[in-house]
Amino acid sequence: MVHAIFRREFGHAPALVRAVDPGDLHRAEVVGHHVELVEKLLHHHHGTEDKYIWPKLVHRVTEELEPLIHKMESQHGEIDKLHEELVPVLADFRTTADPDARDAVAATLERLLPLLNEHLTLEEERVVPLIAEHITAREWAEMVSDGALDVDPQELPLLFGFAMYEGDPQVVEDTINHMPPEVQPVMAQLATDAYAAHAERVYGTATPPKTN
Secondary structure, eight states, rough: HHHHHHHHHHHHHHHHHTTTTTTTHHHHHHHHHHHHHHHHHHHHOOOOHHHHHHHHHHHHOOOOOOOHHHHHHHHHHHHHHHHHHHHHHHHHHHHHOOOOEEEEEEEHHHHHHHHHHHHHHHHIIIHHHHHHHHHHHHHHHHHHHHHHHTTTTGGGGHHHHHHHTTOOHHHHHHHHHTSOTTTTHHHHHHHHHHHHHHHHHHHHHOOOOOOO
């Protein structure tokens, strides 16, 4: 579900940015906030993998698979470099709607997209099976719990709405069942409504094109 967020939202992002008219501060803020939100989610997601997954896997997989884990780490490093490039130009774009800043943001996103898609595909096809084999349920739960501590509770419905939009219903249900009991009955509707409202502002529709 998380990878679907990145494929969908980063896939649409360059065109969204390039469509902002010079000087349109309101639209620059709407689109810039959206890009920042998704980019921060990616950075956070990779940070938890860097902390909890790669260090364990590299010592648990067979010797011939170690280069694959190191490749995951190196791809994160390349993506991090683009993150560092994006942060200042995105801030400039949001506050000025300057066309040069706009084009710099779009160009950085266009460089990010093929690298990100390559990384996600390799991870899904070759690394997820290794995670299932070598990372325990307790270790996975520790990663999820630690990652959740950094999430602003006010943003949780929207972030979960990003995931629900293309998420498998059974996975969505299982995820909600691991949330605090007080939010379980309302989270699905809150998340659905939050993403619909956000997408309407960003895309002009509550149902932007999906990745599948």
